[in-house]
Amino acid sequence: xxxxxxxxxxxxxxxxxxxxxxxxxxxxxxxxxxxxxxxxxxxxxxxxxxxxxxxxxxxxxxxxxxxxxxxxxxxxxxxxxxxxxxxxxxxxxxxxxxxxxxxxxxxxxxxxxxxxxxxxxxxxxxxxxxxxxxxxxxxxxxxxxxxxxxxxxxxxxxxxxxxxxxxxxxxxxxxxxxxxxxxxxxxxxxxxxxxxxxxxxxxxxxxxxxxxxxxxxxxxxxxxxxxxxxxxxxxxxxx
Numbered sequence: 486x487x488x489x490x491x492x493x494x495x496x497x498x499x500x501x502x503x504x505x506x507x508x509x510x511x512x513x514x515x516x517x518x519x520x521x522x523x524x525x526x527x528x529x530x531x532x533x534x535x536x537x538x539x540x541x542x543x544x545x546x547x548x549x550x551x552x553x554x555x556x557x558x559x560x561x562x563x564x565x566x567x568x569x570x571x572x573x574x575x576x577x578x579x580x581x582x583x584x585x586x587x588x589x590x591x592x593x594x595x596x597x598x599x600x601x602x603x604x605x606x607x608x609x610x611x612x613x614x615x616x617x618x619x620x621x622x623x624x625x626x627x628x629x630x631x632x633x634x635x636x637x638x639x640x641x642x643x644x645x646x647x648x649x650x651x652x653x654x655x656x657x658x659x660x661x662x663x664x665x666x667x668x669x670x671x672x673x674x675x676x677x678x679x680x681x682x683x684x685x686x687x688x689x690x691x692x693x694x695x696x697x698x699x700x701x702x703x704x705x706x707x708x709x710x711x712x713x714x715x716x717x718x719x720x721x722x723x724x
Contacts, residue, residue, distance in 0.1 A: 514552060519666075673704060
């Protein structure tokens with residue numbers, strides 16, 4: 486049974502940082518942001534696992550950062566034809582992370598009605614993918630959510646177009662303590678800025694992110710941290 490959904494206005498839900506493995510992701514976090522994340526879990530459906538920490542701020546009151554990696558100890562094998570979420574099986578992206586270390590690759594938008602948000606994107610010829618139901622146990626109870634995942638695993642628009650998520654009764658930030666890191670701004674640069682802006686507008690995210698035109702796609706997250714201001718940026722396709 487799906488848990489009762491608590492309604493929230495559309496907002497930035499979380500940033501996605503891809504790591505070759507969780508150990509290197511945790512080390513990157515300590516070196517870059519000055520904290521060591523301890524919370525997280527496994528996603529048996531995708532064969533992945535993560536570490537997460539709260540980055541909520543006045544500008545983004547219910548947000549966290551996720552460091553995610555393929556789980557080598559996953560008990561359920563992923564079929565060879567299947568594709569994990571967030572382009573995690575993309576060979577080019579994997580090579581970039583292997584060479585340069587963990588990297589901001591994507592973001593997820595929380596919406597009160599994921600089906601309606603998908604319909605709004607489809608009207609703009611953007612197919613966000615099927616809505617799947619997922620969950621993972623935590624010490625505080627079962628987290629349940631509905632999330633859009635394409636069969637091909639693509640993020641779309643080089644990660645600038647958000648994956649959509651609708652949470653059940655619990656949200657990770659309900660039990661995540663303040664980390665000392667806060668998300669101040671999420672900016673999206675893209676050659677098709679007008680198209681990206683229209684998509685953000687369609688799902689109610691117009692006031693949550695800054696969209697600007699640029700020669701190459703790029704995500705840019707400005708954070709306040711124990712080490713001072715830190716800016717995380719994504720790779721461009723040429724890098």
